[in-house]
Each structure stands twice: as structure tokens, then as C-alpha cells.
Amino acid sequence: MPGTETTYLRYVALGDSQTEGVGDGDDVTGLRGFADRLAEHLARHEPALQYANLAVRGRLAAQIHTEQLAPALALRPDLATVVAGVNDLLRPGFDADEVCAHLDAMFGALTEQGAQVATITVPDLSRVCPVARPLVPRVTALNEGIRRTARRHGVIVAETALHPVAGDPRLWSRDRLHAGPLGHERIAAALAHALRLPGSDDTWTHLLPPQTLPTGVRAVTAELRWLAGFLGPWLLRRLTGRSSGDGRTAKRPLLLPVQADRRPVTDG
Numbered sequence: 611m612p613g614t615e616t617t618y619l620r621y622v623a624l625g626d627s628q629t630e631g632v633g634d635g636d637d638v639t640g641l642r643g644f645a646d647r648l649a650e651h652l653a654r655h656e657p658a659l660q661y662a663n664l665a666v667r668g669r670l671a672a673q674i675h676t677e678q679l680a681p682a683l684a685l686r687p688d689l690a691t692v693v694a695g696v697n698d699l700l701r702p703g704f705d706a707d708e709v710c711a712h713l714d715a716m717f718g719a720l721t722e723q724g725a726q727v728a729t730i731t732v733p734d735l736s737r738v739c740p741v742a743r744p745l746v747p748r749v750t751a752l753n754e755g756i757r758r759t760a761r762r763h764g765v766i767v768a769e770t771a772l773h774p775v776a777g778d779p780r781l782w783s784r785d786r787l788h789a790g791p792l793g794h795e796r797i798a799a800a801l802a803h804a805l806r807l808p809g810s811d812d813t814w815t816h817l818l819p820p821q822t823l824p825t826g827v828r829a830v831t832a833e834l835r836w837l838a839g840f841l842g843p844w845l846l847r848r849l850t851g852r853s854s855g856d857g858r859t860a861k862r863p864l865l866l867p868v869q870a871d872r873r874p875v876t877d878g
Contacts, residue, residue, distance in 0.1 A: 616726070616806075620865055621649055622662045622687035624678045624716065628797075629665035629693050630861060633788030641861065644789070645691060647798035652689075653868035655808045660865035662687075666858050670697050671712040678860075679716050683723055685865055690725045691801065692716050692765075695756070696732055696787075699748040706748070710755035717763040728766040728801050731756055737777030739786040768800035773815045780818055 623629050623645035631643020649661035662685055664678040671694040682690060694716075695709045713729075720727050731753040735742040753771055760767045770776055779786075781793035789797060799814035 617656055618652055618689040618726070619656065619658055620660050620662075620685060620687045621652060621689045621691075622682045622685050622725075622865070623649075623665055623691045624674055624682055625665040625691070625693040626669045626674065626697055627665070627667035627788055628696070628794075629663065629691065630667050631663075631794065632667050633783035633785070634791045634794040642791070642794065644794040644797035644801070647795055648691070648801050649868045651798060651802050651807060651809065659868050661862065661868045662860075662865045663862040664860040665693075666860060668697060668858075669694075670701075671695050671709040675712040675716055679719060681860075681863065683719060686723065687720070687725045689805075690720045690727050692720070692727060692729050695752050699732075699745060699752055704748055706751035706755045709752060710759045713756065714759045714762065717759060717765050721763045721765065726766070726805070727763065728768065728805055729756060729760060730768045730797060730800065731771035733771045733776035735787070738779055738782050766804045768797070768804040770797060770800050775815060775817050778818050780821070 625645075627633075629643065629645050631641030631646060634642045634644075634646075643663075645663050645665070646661075649659065653659040653661075662682075664681055665674075666677070669677070674692075674694045692713065694713060698704050698709045699706075717727055717729075732749050734746060734749060736746055749771075757767060759765070775781065775796070781789060781796060783790040783793075796814045799810065802810035803812055803814060
């Protein structure tokens, strides 16, 4: 798909852990994530680009709306990404209409100020994490609401939910909830393609080479490790009312120049 003549100089990302970059790096070496990768893509074609990332892990749609929208508007972005709702659909009281009401408010305020806004749809989590199968109707309802709300405000939607590659475990981190480095690279590429940025194309939709999945004892061992290492701690936080984002603030609250010399992750 060819690029357009649009030039973006101020990119602001709003969201939760995916936008913060959880799964792509760590808290010691630093998180990268799809928003950083998209900013790097933009900066390769517009070195004057400045980028801010207001996302904080664990945030619900209402918190993203309340905590991040006003600071985002103050930065006067000409491009913004808004990704919210996954933490909500994991909660017992999930209400797709309520989540989309917050998206509607954020989409509306940002587009009214003149920003081009982009978002993504949510892949079927059960394809990577079978215990998430009961959440499939929630994911469907959330995606339908995202599309409907985006159309109302002229928001661009990268349809990451529609392509089979989204269910490949190699795109996901070990916790099976966050994208891994390759997944974040694909999300960034999907957004670049949806925005028709120079140098973008549909290769993000391509399947990876076939792989042999573990079976028997190796498969059972992997499941037990995941239960102990990720599902257990997540359930404990839910039961105690804690969040992975407690005490955290945005990693990049100000518009700053971008280093655009990082290379994409390979599909190997």
C-alpha cells in the first residue's frame, strides 16, 4: 500500500501494558513495545518526530481515560494511538459498552483537536491460552465496539484480530497475555500499514514458518510452569485487589526525539 503525504511530528501513545511495551524487554534493560517501534518507523522518515508514551500497565479503560487523556491533549499530538479494554475483559464485571464509552470520549477529544487516531482490535486470546476460551464472546463484543466507535470518529483500525498469524505462540510472551518482541513488531507494522506510512506493507499478516510444538511430558511441564509462573500470581493480584501498575507512572510522559536506528525483530 503506498504511503501518503501526511507528516507526523508529535506522536502520543495512550494505553495499558501492551502500549507500555510489556513483553518486549524488561524493567531492567527497558521496555520497547509496539508504540516505541511505531515511533521508530515514523522517525526514519521524519527525523523531527517527537514521541511520548503515557501508558501504564494494568490500567482499565476508565483509568486510561481519566489519567491519560488530559496530558495527551496538552501535548497536542498530530498522531495518537489509543489501545484499551483488555484488562477490562479479564474482570468479572466486564461491560463492552462501558469500555467503548471511554474509547468514544478519548477518540472524540483527540480527533476534535486535530489528531489522527489509530487503534487495534484484540486477537482471540484462546488461540494462545486455551483457558481463555470463555472470554471469546467478550473479545468479539469488544472488537465490534472498537470498530463501531472508531467509525464514528474517523479513527484508523489495524485489524490485528483478523489474521491467523496473531494466534502463533511465537508472537506472544511467556505469560501468553502480552505480545513478545516479534508480536510487538507485528503490531507496529500493522499500525504503520493501516496508517499508510512510507515503507509499510502487509507482510505483518504473513504466517511464520511451521514449527514443531511440544507434546507429552514437555507440553505438560510447560503448562505447569505457566500456571505457577504467570496464572497463579495474576490470580493472587486479582484476589487481593492489587494491580501490576500500582505505583507506576508513564515511562515517557514528555515529547522527546526518537532514535530511529533500531532494526526489526527477525521471524526466525
